[in-house]
Amino acid sequence: MTAPDEDGAGEPLVLSDLVNRVLDKGAVVTGHVMISVADVDLIMLDLRLLLSSVETALDRTGDAHAPLLSDPRDQPSP
Amino acid sequence: MPTHLYCLIPATSHRPELVPSAGLDDAPVRALAAGAFVAWVSATELGTIPRDAGAIRSIVRAHDRVIGGAIRAAITVVPALVTTPYPDDARCAEDAASRAPELERLAARVRDRVEMAILLAAPARPPETRPETPGAGPGRRYLEAARAGASTEEVDRALDAAVDTLSAALRGVTEGESRRRGVDHDSSATRHGGVIHAISHLVRRDTIRDYRHRVEIAALPVGIRAVVDGPRAAYSFAVFTPSGTNLAN
Numbered sequence: 001m002t003a004p005d006e007d008g009a010g011e012p013l014v015l016s017d018l019v020n021r022v023l024d025k026g027a028v029v030t031g032h033v034m035i036s037v038a039d040v041d042l043i044m045l046d047l048r049l050l051l052s053s054v055e056t057a058l059d060r061t062g063d064a065h066a067p068l069l070s071d072p073r074d075q076p077s078p
Numbered sequence: 079m080p081t082h083l084y085c086l087i088p089a090t091s092h093r094p095e096l097v098p099s100a101g102l103d104d105a106p107v108r109a110l111a112a113g114a115f116v117a118w119v120s121a122t123e124l125g126t127i128p129r130d131a132g133a134i135r136s137i138v139r140a141h142d143r144v145i146g147g148a149i150r151a152a153i154t155v156v157p158a159l160v161t162t163p164y165p166d167d168a169r170c171a172e173d174a175a176s177r178a179p180e181l182e183r184l185a186a187r188v189r190d191r192v193e194m195a196i197l198l199a200a201p202a203r204p205p206e207t208r209p210e211t212p213g214a215g216p217g218r219r220y221l222e223a224a225r226a227g228a229s230t231e232e233v234d235r236a237l238d239a240a241v242d243t244l245s246a247a248l249r250g251v252t253e254g255e256s257r258r259r260g261v262d263h264d265s266s267a268t269r270h271g272g273v274i275h276a277i278s279h280l281v282r283r284d285t286i287r288d289y290r291h292r293v294e295i296a297a298l299p300v301g302i303r304a305v306v307d308g309p310r311a312a313y314s315f316a317v318f319t320p321s322g323t324n325l326a327n
């Protein structure tokens with residue numbers, strides 16, 4: 001067992017969990033998608049979709065078209 | 079200007095000297111009367127939750143830091159979720175005051191208790207150690223994908239076993255449990271990337287030492303790393319969700 005700050009590696013781990021628990025309904029979905037053309041991998045895009053927060057915000061605004069999150073494919077590469 | 083809510087504290091146990099001087103974006107934290115509770119708030123220029131993951135992490139860090147002051151002082155704290163800010167102080171106070179029964183219930187649940195969390199990480203094989211074989215045919219690629227899948231299943235099984243072991247080891251000192259699987263597969267979450275499971279417990283303050291000791295001596299599967307965090311506010315067990323916070327209302 002290690003303490004969060006003992007080796008510096010636990011802090012991001014803890015923060016990641018906090019984000020998920022503190023953010024409204026907050027699962028942070030992180031992933032990557034590879035865009036391929038003719039079986040050749042071209043671009044790796046970073047997906048950081050704060051899905052539940054966006055869904056919650058949309059619920060509250062009642063506006064499904066509110067520009068809270070653009071298409072994930074518009075997100076900049078890391 | 080919009081109002082960010084950090085937490086609510088029963089007015090009877092509130093101590094003004096505990097209010098931190100700065101919160102989000104170094105804005106002064108203020109104690110706002112909200113019926114039988116005191117709300118810790120600060121002004122924010124953010125109209126809604128930003129999209130950027132880094133900005134979100136900064137907000138969560140500041141939010142938790144402010145609440146952490148109350149937790150360390152051992153007073154009863156009902157944490158608020160991070161969500162769209164209130165349009166102003168009045169709407170925040172009105173929301174909290176109008177939900178007094180709910181707040182009383184939440185405060186009773188966390189009185190003399192805190193949340194402890196155990197983050198379990200199983201470093202996955204770094205992607206660079208399993209490159210695709212150059213020029214591999216479909217059959218080879220299928221076998222490599224199947225092998226990677228099997229490895230993930232093994233890691234999941236080990237993490238599940240670790241969670242069950244800890245849950246059993248902590249029986250008697252925990253009053254509530256919240257599990258979260260695969261919290262984050264982000265490679266920045268662990269030094270080498272990996273799969274993470276998280277388990278949170280509601281724990282009486284006077285059993286925190288025992289809790290830590292039991293985690294320390296628990297026999298976890300080889301390769302599983304456990305990080306204990308806490309005491310923290312009871313985000314997983316008694317959290318206040320601000321309502322009616324849409325600025326357009």
